[in-house]
Amino acid sequence: MEYNDQIRNRLKRLEGQLKGVIRMIDEGKDCKEVVTQLSASRSAIDRAIGLIVSTNLVYCMSDEQQLQDKNKEALIKEAVDLLVKSR
Numbered sequence: 458m459e460y461n462d463q464i465r466n467r468l469k470r471l472e473g474q475l476k477g478v479i480r481m482i483d484e485g486k487d488c489k490e491v492v493t494q495l496s497a498s499r500s501a502i503d504r505a506i507g508l509i510v511s512t513n514l515v516y517c518m519s520d521e522q523q524l525q526d527k528n529k530e531a532l533i534k535e536a537v538d539l540l541v542k543s544r
Contacts, residue, residue: 458513467508471501506543510536 478494514536518529 458516460509461512464505464508464512467501467505471498471505474498474501503543507540510539510543 474494475498478491478498481491481494514532517532
């Protein structure tokens with residue numbers, strides 16, 4: 458699977474968010490502020506995982522070789538299992 462610019466940009470924003478959290482810790486910011494930013498980062502990770510899994514599922518469903526090797530239900534189950542495992 459190829460990862461497109463949308464996924465790459467999302468992860469770069471997340472990288473910046475995490476660097477910001479580290480900077481907040483270094484500056485001794487309030488616990489509530491740090492946890493709020495970490496929570497936002499976790500949400501961004503969850504959205505990135507969802508995007509990657511859904512993009513991969515679309516790719517697999519359109520790939521004739523994949524469809525010959527597995528049936529559609531198995532591919533969907535595999536995608537759902539990935540999402541569940543990520544939580």
